[in-house]
Amino acid sequence: MALPRLPLKEIALAAYQTFLRFPFTLLSALTGTTVVWLIIERNSRQESILPKLAIVSALGLILFFVLELYSERKGNHPRLRWLLMALGVALLTGYYLFLPPEPAFKEVMRYMLLMIALHLAASFAAFLNRGIENGFWQFNKSLFLRLLTAALYSAVLYLGLVLAILAFDQLFDIEISSKVYSRLWIFMVGVFNTWFFLAGVPNPNDLERVTDYPKGLKLFTQFVLLPLVTLYLVILYAYMGKILVQWEWPRGWVSYLVLGFSTAGIFSLLLIHPVRETEGNRWIRTFAKWFYRALFPLLILLLLAIWRRVRDYGITEKRYIVLALALWLLAVAVYFLWSRQKNIKFIPMTLGAIAFLAAFGPWGAFSVSQRSQTSRLETIMTRHQLLVNGQVQKVKTPVPDSAAAEITSIVEYLGEMHQYASVRSWFGAPLDSLFEDRPQYGLRAPFTTDVLALMGLEYTRMPQGTEAMDANYFSLNANKAEVQLIQGYDYLVSLDDYSFIRDQREEEFKIGQEVLKMVVTEKANEVQFMFRQETARFSLDSLVQVHKGQAKQYGAPRQLPANELFFREEGERVAWALQITSLQAEKKKGKFYLSNLQGRLLLRLKK
Incomplete structure (x- = not known):
């Protein structure tokens, strides 16, 4: 039985033709892969040139892909092609010189904005003419499917090679460095995945008359994405109704939900755009019209949430980006409702422009x-x-x-x-x-x-998960500088970081052969201890309600004398003392409840 013949000649020819078509893109991929290999091999980032080269190479990969697509659309005239490549090299050189020796988080954010802008530019670089909308959609459909295929092939091939290396290691006692696996992964992602993806990129000049539409794509959009979009719409409108009834400010988290809903809806409409005029699919135009109309109240909700954050805490990069996306969504909704053209290229072109403008200049996010x-x-x-x-x-x-x-x-x-x-x-x-x-x-x-x-101040932290003016949390801490006398007690039980995640929390502690039981009741703000058939109840509700005014003071913990957080109970068999070292309360339905407790329990056994 003959073994199947691998078409090595055909594979090599396809790889060579891909290199001729996208030479600078693949050179960027090879350079970036080599640089990352060197970083892994030296196990050090002391040389600032290597991280900067890796960043520039990754940026160059997508930049040259955009430029080579545009050149191909224009007929690949040698003069234009080399002029564009020279422009790309000049831009990357300038960016390399612009990067500081030690890129901070700001530079990472700027890099991500540039990558987003360039990826969006890749979607329309070959379709800058006013028409050719179908070719634009077909091209991006092919890119999307090819990207998924390349990821699948790369993952399967990587796992197969890893298992083969492990087999050599285990069966033949060959010592293999752990760095081999990371280098192999970098090669698969940086070189193989890129080369395989580029080999399947269609020629943008041949797509305007293509009418292929995957039936599975329509089914996925119609029966998965659109129902999810409708569900999010119902949730957001229900939350908006709650805001109007209770007359309260929208929570900051709603911003992400509105952005997610809007993105999912626009993406769904893009997926089914080519079949909107075919028989039996006229409902798509109706859905699109009402989707964009439904966006307006939600965008008002989103803008109110952002405005409140900006008013109280000023602008940060994150709020700048959320605000820019909100205004962009407003422009998209207006365009697709009232514009005569309704060209889907408007979406990536405008979003890419916003991402690029946000990355640089006095008007930029930073x-x-x-x-x-x-x-x-x-x-x-x-x-x-x-x-x-x-x-x-x-x-x-x-x-x-x-x-x-x-x-x-x-x-x-x-x-x-x-x-x-x-x-x-x-x-x-x-x-x-x-x-x-x-x-x-x-x-x-x-x-x-x-x-x-230098100002004579100490670090003052806000509670995690809250922002300064949110009057929903407060904290009380016992003064750690005080020393307390605990003479006369037999046992000390440490109560470490108890979060009240249920209405009632129970915990047991072993004291010799006996069991001490602790029960926390959130609704009553009460802590109970049971031992030797006695129960000690420590009601903390009055403490919580007295200090709830702390919630207005930026959530900064308030230091109290230790004796104000020290409670005693006397029983027939046991004397109890509860020393609270830290307490947090959270506002729910208009009242404050315990959310976290730390402290110590002291017990004295009576004869």
């Missing part, structure tokens, strides 16, 4: 956010006499927890995102010396605590 947060910090510090005549002063009078928490948050942001560039002149030499003392690699700006110390 510059606008830095100015906004610097202005907020200047206002707060001036109000509390921490900034006088443009120079930082040590704190002279106590700064409220609310202001300390805001200053901490802004200083931490300016350090992580902008390396204090906009406020270094306020601090002068003391801050400059902190920059000189930092490590050569890794820490890109001085620690927030060190910068706050």
Whole structure:
């Protein structure tokens, strides 16, 4: 029985033709793969040139793909082709020189915005003419399906090769470095996956008259995506009704749900766009019309949520992007409702332009956010006499927890995102010396605590999962500097970080052969302990309700004397004492309830 013959000649010829068609794209992939291999091999990022080369190579891969598609659409005239490639090299060289030796998180965000803009540009680079809408859709359908196919082939081939390497390792006792697996993965993603994908990219000049439409795509959209979009619509409108009834501000989380719903709806309509005029599918036009109409109230809800966050906390990169997406969705809805053309190329072209504009310039996300947060910090510090005549002063009078928490948050942001560039002149030499003392690699700006110390302030943290002005949480802490006398007690039970995730929580502790039982009842804000047929009840509801005003003070924990968080109970057989070290409460349906408790339980057994 003859073994099946591998068409190696055909594979090599197809690979060669793909290289001739996309040479600079594949050279970028090969360069990036080699650079990442070197980073893995040296197991160090001390050489700043390698990470920067990896970033530029990844960006070059998609940039040259866009330029080569455009050149192909224009007939691949040598002069135009080489002019475009020279432009690409010049842009990448400029970007490499623009990158700092140690790219911070801001540069990662900028890089992601550029990648999004270039990926969107790849969808329409070969279809810049006003017409050829069908060719545009067919081209992107082919790219989407080819991308899925390439990912499947790459994953299966990688797993197969990994199993083969493991077999050699186990069966023949060949010692294989663990780096082989990571290098193989990088090669499969960077070279094989890219080459395989490019081999299936259709010629954009041959697609305008193609009318193929996968039936499975229509079924998936009609019976999976659109029902999910409708479900999200019902949920969002129900939440909007709740807001109107209770007359409360929308929660910040609703922004992501509205953006997700809008994206899913637009994507669904794009998938079934070619068959909207065919017999039996006229419902698509009706659905599209009502979908865009339904967007308007939700976009108002989204803009209100963003406006509240911007009003209270200023603009950050994340809020800038959410606001830009909200305005873009508004423009898309207006365009597809009232424009005569309704060309689907409007979607990637406008979104790509927004992503590119947000990445650079004084109008970009980074510059606008830095100015906004610097202005907020200047206002707060001036109000509390921490900034006088443009120079930082040590704190002279106590700064409220609310202001300390805001200053901490802004200083931490300016350090992580902008390396204090906009406020270094306020601090002068003391801050400059902190920059000189930092490590050569890794820490890109001085620690927030060190910068706050220059103002005489301590780091003041807000509760996790909340923002400064959300009056839904508060925390109480016992003063750790106090020493308490615990003489006369026999046992100490540590109560570590109890989160009240159910209406009633039970816990058992072993004391010799006996069992101490703890029961927490959230609705009553009560903690019960049962031992030797006795029950001690510690009602904390009055404590919670008395201090609920703390929720208005930016969520900063309030330090209380330890004796205010010390409770005693006397029983016939057992004397109990509960020392709370930390307590958090959360607002639910208009009332505050315990959400977290830490402390110690002391017991004295009576004769």
